[in-house]
Amino acid sequence: MTVIDANRMHEIETRYPEYFHRSFRQRFGGLMILIATLLYSLYAVWFFDLPKLFTEAHWERVGIYLSQWVSYDVQPEFRIEDDGSIDIRYPRFSPLGDNPHPDWLVNNPDGSITVSISGTSRSVTVSKSETIVTAHGVSVPVDVSSGAPKVVGPVPGWMTVYDDNVLADLGFAGNVSISVDRVKIRKRFIGWANFIFDTQSSFFDKPVGEVVSLIVSGPRIKPDQSNLSLAFDDIWNNSEWQHGDVWTKLFQTIVMAFLGTLLGSLTAFPLAFLAARNITPNRLLNQILKRFFDFLRSVDMLIWALFLTRAFGPGPLAGSGAIFLAETGTLGKLYSEGLENIDNKPREGIKSTGAQTVLVHRYGIMPQIVPVFVSQTLYQWESNVRGATIIGAVGAGGIGLKLWEAMRTNANWENVAYMVILILIVVFIFDTASNALRHRLMGTKAH
Known part of the structure; x- marks a missing residue:
């Protein structure tokens, strides 16, 4: 066991004061950060009233919206006429077309x-005097022969009785609304109805094999147009899914992001040389341009889009302009900071040969900054593909506006899902391509 005397101990303390004479911040900094984080979390819970927010939120709507993303419904209505006959009606633009004869609807011999x-396991039988709903292992008759519908027997938990109608909730499969003179049924199906051909198409409701046969070798449906061309027109102009309009708007979004980023980079590049202190030794000009970059990027792209849609009207021009202004500020700041951090030795070496300023920049600066600038620009382009979708919702054109219109109806969630998936695919492709280019320029391997 080694014994350390007082002199040796004093020597060690003098040599390593950071371990023996730690400041208050060093001793309690971690604890203070933890306490501050906890206090801020408690403040955020109080400020946003999170308990009330969670208790009053309509969580049931989450399941409804998600189910509507991947399904569609058919809503037949059965009207009980005065003579006891039952008239079947479908809403206009029904997914089943103008003359539906679904196999899940059966006319019984008794009418x-x-x-x-x-x-x-879940079915509804409609007659002139009663409607029988079968679900959850029980059959519940509802008498409709009197002035108001009346449930015969005990009312199950999945059935609600109102003054003038009875509502049966059958879960994801659908629901039934029963009144004295009519029964409305909502039947839900998994999938996207009429995604390829709408109800007005000549190929609607035909089996896949028959469609392929008609396109490849079948007789012309329209004498002046080939079946292949007709099929493409029917898909592109699908009135329910609007593939042509959706893809056109998606292309607009990509062009907006590309054009805005390109113009922003071309504008920011020369301005960055003037803003960099080590390139342009003019403090006033440096500060003016840097504050100009701060102003452009401090105003969010969405705000720029709102301004420009008021000036030029809704459309992709306003979107491209908003991206251009925001990117000029962002890339100008990134470029100027990159220039200020270059190694000055190559530049000074070329300058000592008496080369002109343009040649000094070309051979002393450009080789150092081009990979970094291109990498930063590619990242911003990839980010702007997502941003262009958001600013489109305020009228700046592109698929964002169409997505917002579909969401506002609160009924076309399958169309919303379709556009969201397209946006995700485009973002994934651009992210992958951008990462590959950046890693190639920087000389690193992509993971």
């Missing part, structure tokens, strides 16, 4: 109609 909601 009643049975609708299979989900196989045999």
Whole structure:
């Protein structure tokens, strides 16, 4: 066991004062950060009233919206006429077309109609005097022969009785609304209805094999147009999914992001040389340009889009202009900081040979900054593809506006899902391509 005397101990303390004479910040800094984080979290919970927010939120709507992203419904209505007959009606623009004859609807010999909601476990039988709803292992008759619908027997938990109608909730499969003179059924299906051909198409409701046969070798449906051209027109001009308009708007979004980023980089590049202190030794000009960059990027791209849509009207021009202004500020700051951090030795060496300023910049600066500048520009371009979608929602054109219009109806969530998936695919492609280019320029391997 080694014994350290007082002199040796004093010598060690003198040599390593950071371990023996630590400041208050060093001793309690970590604890203070932890306490500050905890206090801020408690403040945020109080300020945003998170308990009330979570208790009053409509969490059930999340499941409804998600189900509507991947499904569609058919809504037949059964009207009980005065003579006891049942008239079947479908909404206008029904996914089944103008003359539907679904196999899940059966006309019984006694004049009643049975609708299979989900196989045999959930069904509805409509007659002139009563409607029988079968679900969850029980059949519940609803008498409609009197002035108001009346449930015969005990009312199950999945059925709600109102003054003039009875609502049966059958879960994801759909629901049934029963009144005295009509029964409305909502039957839900997994998938996207009429995604390829709409109800007005000549190929609507035909099997895949028959469609392929018609396109490849079948007789012309329209004498003046080939079946292949007709099929493409029907897909492109699908009235329900609007593929042509969606893809056109998506291309507009990509062009907006590319054009705005390109113009912003071309404008920021020369300005950055004037803003860099080590390139242009003019303090006043440096500060003016740097504050100009701060101003352009401090105003969010969305705000620029709002200004420009008021000036030029809605459309991709306003979107491209908003990206251009925001990117001029962002790239100008990045470029100027990159120039201020270059190694001055190559530049000074070329300058000592008596070369002109242009040649000094070309051979002393450009080789150092080009990979970094291109990498930063590619990243901003990739980011602006996402940003262009958001600013489109305020009228700046592109797919963002179409996405917002679909969301506002609160009924076309499958169209919203379609456009969101397209946006994700485009962002993924641009992200992958941008990463590959950046790593190649920087001489590193992509992971």
